[in-house]
Amino acid sequence: MxxxxxxxxxxxxxxxxxxxxxxxxxxxxxxxxxxxxxxxxxxxxxxxxxxxxxxxxxxxxxxxxxxxxxxxxxxVGDPDAAWAVVEAFRERGGAVGWGDGDTVNRWRETEVAVSPDADEALLREVAAAAGGDVEVVDTGYAFHVKSAGxxxxxxxxxxxxxxxxxxxxxxxxxxxxxxxxxxxxxxxxxxxxxxxxxxxxxxxxxxxxxxxxxxxxxxxxxxxxxx
Missing domain, CATH: 3.40.50.1000 (HAD superfamily/HAD-like)
Structure with missing residues (x-):
């Protein structure tokens, strides 16, 4: 088998x-x-x-x-925590980067995907400041902001x-x-x-x-x- x-x-x-x-x-x-x-x-x-x-x-x-x-x-996971990180990222000049419509995130329920062209260092800095509850994973196709664990x-x-x-x-x-x-x-x-x-x-x-x-x-x- x-x-x-x-x-x-x-x-x-x-x-x-x-x-x-x-x-x-x-x-x-x-x-x-x-x-x-x-x-x-x-x-x-x-x-x-x-x-x-x-x-x-x-x-x-x-x-x-x-x-x-x-x-x-x-x-599982906390989408509000992920979005809070992304909003803080935007406030510091970062961009999600998918353009109008953003079908990448439209149906997402637990995390936020940020364009691979985004400022990775800034995104990780903002996520780290959230206290360890949120992490950034690089899949090569996006930076995924998600609940740790x-x-x-x-x-x-x-x-x-x-x-x-x-x-x-x-x-x-x-x-x-x-x-x-x-x-x-x-x-x-x-x-x-x-x-x-x-x-x-x-x-x-x-x-x-x-x-x-x-x-x-x-x-x-x-x-x-x-x-």
Whole structure:
């Protein structure tokens, strides 16, 4: 049997240009074990991906701030604290940076995502002044202002418990700092070649290929091993 999967999306199931790789629609619908999409994106994004793949909508969103499994939603973290940091950041000249509309944050329930072009040093300084309740996580696609202690790994533990699956049965694939906690919970973990230093150091293995090329190689290896 193939193992259950905990898969990041951006940088892991995408092309280098940020598009969902079409192989996702070839490889994942028939994966004969649970697949958890664990992302820093807002809740609707991974739900939509699971829906269009025809899979159970079992997802972790907002870096662990939201977990959805078997129709039950768990929300953790303090969005008011995150927004207070962002407002203080703005008052000191910082900018969220997404332009009019800000669909990046429109449906976010537990955190605030700030553009990767923002003043990181200032953002971290303001977050640190909040007293340790709020932290900034760099995913390479945004700076996520979130409650300290909220993580994909903790959410994966909750999802695994709801599915009655040992978390160590999962194989995790990811590419950035926010995947480190997932790697620590899953029994086996892979960083794709484009991964940042934190993910590379935390993973059991760094695959030779990047983006979906790397993830596809991991999936092929797992299928071969299950035969």
């Amino acid at each position: 193939v193992p259950p999967l905990a898969l990041d999306i951006d940088g892991t199931l995408t092309t280098p240009t940020g598009r969902v790789d079409p192989r996702v629609f070839e490889l994942l619908p028939a994966w004969d074990a649970p697949v958890v999409f664990a992302t820093g994106k807002a809740f609707p994004y991974p739900v939509a991906l699971a829906h269009f793949l025809g899979r159970e909508e079992t997802v972790i969103a907002e870096n662990g701030g939201v977990a959805y499994v078997d129709g039950e939603t768990t929300i 909220v993580s994909k790994g903790r959410a994966l533990e909750r999802v695994a418990a709801a599915l009655d699956i040992d978390p160590e049965s999962f194989v995790a694939v990811g590419d950035s700092e926010n995947d480190v906690s997932t790697f620590g919970v899953a029994g086996e973990s892979y960083a794709v070649a484009n991964a940042d230093d934190a993910a590379r150091e935390a993973a059991d293995e760094v695959v030779a290929e990047g983006y979906m090329d790397g993830t596809a190689a991991v999936l092929a290896s797992l299928r071969e091993r299950a035969r």
